[in-house]
Amino acid sequence: MLTILVTLRSNILFMFTSLFFLGSFLITYIITPKIIGLVEFKNLLDQPNKRSSHTKLTPTLGGIAFYFTLMLSFFFLKDFDTYKITYNIIPGLTLLFIFGLKDDLVVLSPYSKLFAQIVAAGFIVSNSSLQIITLSGFLGIYEIPFYVSIIISVFLIITIINAYNLIDGIDGLASGIGIVTSSIYAVIYFYLDIEFHFYLAISITGILLAFLRYNLSSDKKIFMGDTGSLIIGFVISIFTIKLLTLNNSIVESEIPFIIENLPLIILAILIIPLFDTARVFAIRILNKRSPFSADRNHMHHILIDLGFSHVKSSIILILFNLVFVCFFSYLASLNKQGLLFLILFVVVIFGLFAFYKLDYKLSNLRKKAAFRKRKKNFQKKIFDAKTKKDKEI
Numbered sequence: 001m002l003t004i005l006v007t008l009r010s011n012i013l014f015m016f017t018s019l020f021f022l023g024s025f026l027i028t029y030i031i032t033p034k035i036i037g038l039v040e041f042k043n044l045l046d047q048p049n050k051r052s053s054h055t056k057l058t059p060t061l062g063g064i065a066f067y068f069t070l071m072l073s074f075f076f077l078k079d080f081d082t083y084k085i086t087y088n089i090i091p092g093l094t095l096l097f098i099f100g101l102k103d104d105l106v107v108l109s110p111y112s113k114l115f116a117q118i119v120a121a122g123f124i125v126s127n128s129s130l131q132i133i134t135l136s137g138f139l140g141i142y143e144i145p146f147y148v149s150i151i152i153s154v155f156l157i158i159t160i161i162n163a164y165n166l167i168d169g170i171d172g173l174a175s176g177i178g179i180v181t182s183s184i185y186a187v188i189y190f191y192l193d194i195e196f197h198f199y200l201a202i203s204i205t206g207i208l209l210a211f212l213r214y215n216l217s218s219d220k221k222i223f224m225g226d227t228g229s230l231i232i233g234f235v236i237s238i239f240t241i242k243l244l245t246l247n248n249s250i251v252e253s254e255i256p257f258i259i260e261n262l263p264l265i266i267l268a269i270l271i272i273p274l275f276d277t278a279r280v281f282a283i284r285i286l287n288k289r290s291p292f293s294a295d296r297n298h299m300h301h302i303l304i305d306l307g308f309s310h311v312k313s314s315i316i317l318i319l320f321n322l323v324f325v326c327f328f329s330y331l332a333s334l335n336k337q338g339l340l341f342l343i344l345f346v347v348v349i350f351g352l353f354a355f356y357k358l359d360y361k362l363s364n365l366r367k368k369a370a371f372r373k374r375k376k377n378f379q380k381k382i383f384d385a386k387t388k389k390d391k392e393i
Contacts, residue, residue: 020076020199024069024206031065032214036222044105046223058221060104062214063228066207067097070231073203080195083129089238092120096161096234100227110292113230114158120234121157124241125150132244138260156244157237163273164233166280168224170300172314175212175224177272178232179205180321184269185239197242204235216311240266261332268328272299272321 036059039045045057070093074086099116102108124130132149135141144152168174186201214222224232243262267274276299281291296305303313331343 028210060225160237161233171310
């Protein structure tokens, strides 16, 4: 009898997993070309500028498909929503969708988007099941005050949203990192038997896989835009916050790592967007500029300038993310917290040094190329002037 029940549960799990994945994939896959056609018809194309990694007019607003698909997913997720989290997610998601859509169309100030993110984060932390009340022994910290919890949660949500938004600079990177992140969270929530977040993570994976087909296309290309990156970053931040709400009541055997190492596991999962954001913000502040000002100092820009294609640059960063998560998860299962901190410190320092050197080298190369161009133009002017003088004589 027990065997039959286990088999039945497995079949039901497989059926629902397939439903959410294939449903999200197919809906996004079908809707996206319609959005491309509408954007081209209304001439709402993204125009390349000096920071762009693309060279031709390209449709944006891919996030519209994300929003529509997620709204349908929430309808089918309602039976798994024990803590009524959907009522907190939908208002925040809708607000970010509106602000992201407006930013893609007319460009908003960074502070307007920050305001929307704070309000969206407020909707999330108002649900008691998404409030971080303990760090489960991480750095020796257990219980934390309510107001400190709210501040930490809002800060994390805003940081993750912006970090994800900032890596959306080349084809395949944001969607690829999003697929890796949501897949890892899906595995974790499967272990923990948290169905709502597991199926939501499966839906996000399906959405991004369908979008990736068009994002990498040569004839039907589309960008997710701020509309999409804000939405996906917001959902990823919810996955993160939920994981941090776990406490020592969770049976250790239910997850493949020690629970006090959860913050480090999360850091490993989000290493690419968080490292790149911290690095770029630091460079801007050191140069006495606003951390929200735009530039071409991101890791993907440096890889592109080194001669890698969009796809190769994305694959390099995605593979590093995957390897780093697997390695960190293994160490986290051994309770090697000190070693984890040491490795994280070494990786961050090495990464900062490596990209500083690369950026410095590229800057020199660009300066030398500009100098050679000016020299060539100057020599051409002298030659033309001399030729003109000889003709006059």
